Amino acid sequence: MDVSCAFPTALSSPDDIALAERIGYDRAWVYDTPQQSPDVWMTLALAADRTERIGLGPGVLVPSLRHPMTNAAATATLAALAPGRVAVSFGTGFTGRRAMGYRAITWRFMDAYIRAFRGLLRGETVEWEGARMRMLHPDGHAPARPVDVPVLVGALGPKGDSVARRLGDGLYATLSTPDFMTEYDWVAYLAWGTVLDDGESPDSDRVRAAGGPGWALAYHGAYEFGGADAVRGLPGGDAWMDVVERTPEAERHLSVHSGHCVELNEADAAAWSAGGHAMLRDATVSGTADEVRRTIDDLAAKGVTEIVFQPCGPDTARELERFLDAARAAAPA
Known part of the structure; x- marks a missing residue:
């Protein structure tokens, strides 16, 4: 199982991602939550400049926040800054919409958006909002099309599963583990929690x-x-x-x-x-190192291929190090 990390995008995120690379994480995802965060693409560009190996991507983009051309151009830019390291995930908008008083977008809109986004990266002329458009970047302004970047879809129910099968390269899941996860080759699962020290009280x-x-x-x-x-x-x-x-x-x-x-x-x-x-313990991946290992093994059995851990609290290094040690000790998927 790949072991990745996630951050609620902050001014410290580029340095946090560089730290995660040094510790040994496979990928870093950052959230698209403009009501409480700096811009996700600026943050990823800074992280690309400060790292060499770790995968990078927004997890998850909320389509209604930007025109598909804007996200396609930003994706192409990041792919040029961090070649071979970029993946993109899309979701219907939990924090990215509900925290601003909106409901989630429809899966019909998500389907149309991802089709336009992927078509633009392929260099195609697409139709959006009744207009025909394509990426017109001259040489030196973006990578040559097609720009091949994997796309994950944040799907937990049958409608999202259908979109992910048609248009995605995998799933980006959190909070629940739908049965259909086992049918995908790439399932990133976002989790929170902490590894307790021996004898540490869970309400410390x-x-x-x-x-x-x-x-x-x-x-x-x-x-x-x-x-x-x-x-x-x-x-x-x-x-x-x-x-x-x-x-x-x-x-x-x-x-x-x-x-x-x-x-x-x-x-x-x-x-x-x-x-x-x-x-x-029920709501997060928390417990002793052995308990965290067993939880990760259980997630692997349910189809998770990439555990994505978001550290919290004042000691990011401690949280990243302890979780990675526990995850690496888990049984192979």
Whole structure:
């Protein structure tokens, strides 16, 4: 299994990716979340300049945020800066849309977008929004077409699976493991968590900082997909909802997604303190090194070929090193 990392795009991400390369990670993905992050393509370009080997890519691009020509041109630029190292993944927009108050895009739109994006990289004339267009970059302004870059699709249900089979080179998954994952040759699975030291309490301050942001996704996701009742069914869910519901409904998404994948927001902290931390091992890849190894082995058996770990907390090097040691000790897929 490949062992990769991911970062919620930050000003430190290029240096973090260079660190991940030195430690031995195979690929680095960064998020396309403009409401809370620097530009994903600028960040990847800086990372390309500071690295030599590690794979690079946005994980995941949200189509509605940019015209397909813009993402195609940016992809071609990164492919020129880091030849042979680039992959691109697309998703319907959890943080990248819901944190701005929008719902996810439709799979029909995703299908059309990826077709246009891939056609542009092949050097074809495509139609988008009723207009005919193609990449017109002269020599020296972009690599010659075709630009061959793998495309992964963030699919968890049958509609996404259908698009991924038609237009993708693999899956980019998180939070659940659909049965159809075993039918793909490339499945990148995004995970959060932390490797506990021997005897370390799962509700320690260090674990809270390193494992908490990933754990909090259980509440963010339950709220977005199941509503308040789904959250209140979780340990500490009542405390979480009590904080969130203090925000007017029209702006409640701002409260829900504050600190998303980076730190605990006020609602997350309330849920953690109310006993929600007991769900850490169920919601993230956390535990002793042996427990993390067993979880990764289980993911491999379900079809995952690339585990993608996002470190959290103040000690990025510690999190990257400990997770890689555990992952490398896992049984071969």
